[in-house]
Amino acid sequence: MNASSATRSVMTRSARHRRPWRTRTALAITAALACVPAVTVPAHAFGPGTHTKITESALGGFQKKSLEAMAAGDLGDDEWGAIRGSDKGDYYPKQTRYHCDDADYLKVSGYPRSRQQATDELLACIQTSVEEFHKAVVAAGELVDSKGHINTKEVGLDHRCKYNDSPGRAKCTVFEHLGRAWHAIEDFYSHSNWTDQKVPEKDISVTNPPGLQKTTPAPFFTLRAYSNQSTATWEAEARKEIGKVPDVATGCAGGEYEHGSKDLNNCNRRINHYDDADGKGGLSKEGSRAKIDHNGDNAEKVATEDIKRQWQDFQDELLARYSNGHGKKMICTLTHDAPTDATCK
């Protein structure tokens, strides 16, 4: 990498992380600020606040402030909804674990990565979601006391949740963990070929990987089931499911960190996450790939369906784990802005 491309990589990386599913407008601004060459952004690329749109669409029955605490994009004053938490701080550059990147593989001779390496990267992302799901379930235990009364100080939203890994109100903690679990899942659909059309152009290559044409959520994000199994058990199950789709891939995010690595990624000759300087070839629906057929729309649709599933599974886990009506009350404290024992029966 020469000096100018190294500079471009660093500058675009810092810009892109602020708004990973970005807009034409945002890109124009960040491109101007970051001195990058003009990059074509398709009209149907994942737009502003796509994480917000997906999460809001998936969550039924939430009152206004609670929905904002979970799903908002940028609230100003260095505040955001939980779904954006992985776009902040130390979570930015951990592309594999928190953004489901770097699970790239193509069945061609001499591809720099093996299928197993790609699967291991995907498993690391799934693991993040499973662990965060479990933490959210545990944190929910503080929403209601042992007698089934709402812990009022743990559920108020008179001031906004701060998602900074520090102990806070239980409701905020539950949202923070769910946000991290769900962000990675939403990213999987944006960053992978799961819902893409079969072959975008003519020949399969690293800049033209095959699409899997899936119309339903991926079976290897069954967080509720996995969180109740040993790591070895769920990993074996997930590995089996991934084995059924040997062409599944997410793009290599250049200049970022893979799972367990302290070295920056080298994405040469690999399927990339980002488009090249000509605005082509990246797998992510942040870029040109979104406009091929309806790839962007399809990814958004299935991501929304998956988060609906995840929210239902989370509620089911609370109902199963916390008996005597406590689980039901916990769900009410999460969806209501000012829950009380009288309004959450």
Ligand SMILES: [Zn+2]
């Ligand atoms: Zn992300």
